[in-house]
Amino acid sequence: MVRNYVRKRVQTYSNVDIGEAIKSIKDDKMTINEASAKYNVPISTLYNRLSGHNGSSLRGGTTILSKEEESHLVYVIKTMQDYNHPVSNSNVRTIARRCTTELKKDIPDNGPGKDWFYGFMRR
Template sequence: MTSKKDKKERGSQWSENEMKEAIRTYRTGRYGLNEVCRMYEIPKPTLKRHLNSVNVKANEGHKALGRRNVFTDELEHELECHILALEEMFFGITITDIRKAAYRLTDLNNIKHNFNKNKEMAGKKWFYGFMHRHPNISLRQPKSTSLARCKGFYRKNVYEFFDLLEKNCR
């Protein structure tokens, strides 16, 4: 059985610079994992953990937690703009509509994804992550038009609505 002192001594066999150099050496492809571990006296599981980008130092300061995003930032921004444009045109969009749009976007751009191919829509976890990344989008359940709203929809509002529709359809 090892004591805390032994573990501490074992952990101090290599420095951060040696780890960076070992990662750089391994990524050149000239040496295998076992050889690099022997050269720099770094335990194999430790080096593998650093190589798999679980450690911040191995990933140049960017620690990645969880799954990667399906879309790039540009495509997510494009989807966000599309949703906001639909909102401006008074088009009621639901969670299902966004999930289906995300699936179609992956098909159009040939993006590898893990969405449901039978339902042809993104998952709920993806949707809630998307909404968390884009807080300026807020969805509400579309409701039928009330009598009070119909009465408030007089000639001026109708003209404004169709002017807006005409502007966006060009």
């Protein structure tokens, strides 16, 4: 049976509210407790944003290839398929390993793992 995620709590504040609350805290106009009450933002959210634990960085792991390098890799794989050269999962991983070696990227000795491959194929 398929599970459907239902958010248990509705967010009662916006990013604008968070921004205004943080600005008023940084300008020493309010304490965190006062800003939380006025802008209806949880104290923990304000603490996390002020400390830089979340909200300021990208989600997910670090990438090995840049967007341009990745798009070139996709182009190579699609070109191989256009010339009727079958490309299996292991072929894609081998091509990616050779590509990262030529670009002098720091990867494990055995090359990109299956988790990289499945993440790459979803894009």
